Amino acid sequence: MTRRLGVLIAAVVCATHFPLQAHHAIGETYDEERTIVLEGEVSSFQFGNPHSMIQLRVRDGQGHPHTWAFEWRGARRLQQEGWTDSALTTSDRVRICGNPGRDPGAYRLYLLNLAVTASDSRLATTSDSSLCAPTLRGPAASPTASR
Numbered sequence: 001m002t003r004r005l006g007v008l009i010a011a012v013v014c015a016t017h018f019p020l021q022a023h024h025a026i027g028e029t030y031d032e033e034r035t036i037v038l039e040g041e042v043s044s045f046q047f048g049n050p051h052s053m054i055q056l057r058v059r060d061g062q063g064h065p066h067t068w069a070f071e072w073r074g075a076r077r078l079q080q081e082g083w084t085d086s087a088l089t090t091s092d093r094v095r096i097c098g099n100p101g102r103d104p105g106a107y108r109l110y111l112l113n114l115a116v117t118a119s120d121s122r123l124a125t126t127s128d129s130s131l132c133a134p135t136l137r138g139p140a141a142s143p144t145a146s147r
Contacts, residue, residue: 026071026099026110029101029102029108029110030071030098030099030100030101030102030108030109030110031099031100031101031102032099032110034099034100035097035098035099035100035112035132036097036098036100036109037095037096037097037128037131037132038056038058038068038095038096038098038109039058039093039094039095039096039117040056040057040058040059040068040093040094040096041056041057041091041092041093041094042054042055042056042088042089042090042091042092042093042094043055043056043057043067043090044090045087045088045089045090047075047078047083047084047085047087048074048075049074049075049076050074051071051072051073051074052072052073052074052075052078053069053070053071053072054069054070054072054088054096054111054114055067055068055069055070056068056070056094056096066107067107068107068108068109069106069107069108069109070096070098070108070109070110070111071108071109071110071111072110072111088116092116093116093117094114094115094116094117095114095115095117095131096109096111096113096114096115097111097112097113097114097128097131097132098110098111098112098113099112112132113131113132113133115131
């Protein structure tokens with residue numbers, strides 16, 4: 001009887017096809033205790049799952065260009081926040097707040113918030129702390145990220 005119950009439970013679980021969520025901890029790759037703000041030009045934007053990705057050309061303090069890789073939330077979650085696959089295009093200027101990678105030479109960041117700067121001059125009054133505020137999400141949340 002116990003064996004039949006176990007088989008029945010396994011069959012029901014397999015038949016329901018409920019989605020399983022598996023995810024790695026971002027703390028392994030990114031320093032969640034720190035945030036940094038970077039500004040640059042989008043060189044690529046991949047809207048997808050399990051993570052959307054942005055590559056951004058950023059000049060360092062000496063004017064040397066570096067390409068940063070930004071890991072972002074998955075497409076479904078971004079859509080819920082108002083983002084679309086056409087939200088960013090090559091050459092858009094953006095400011096990004098996020099958690100830097102643990103390896104500083106890797107130029108990686110886990111993106112928390114983004115503001116498009118090319119279309120709105122009001123960004124000049126937006127402080128780094130407000131860009132990194134946990135409540136600012138999606139293009140509808142900020143007049144500087146309206147696309």
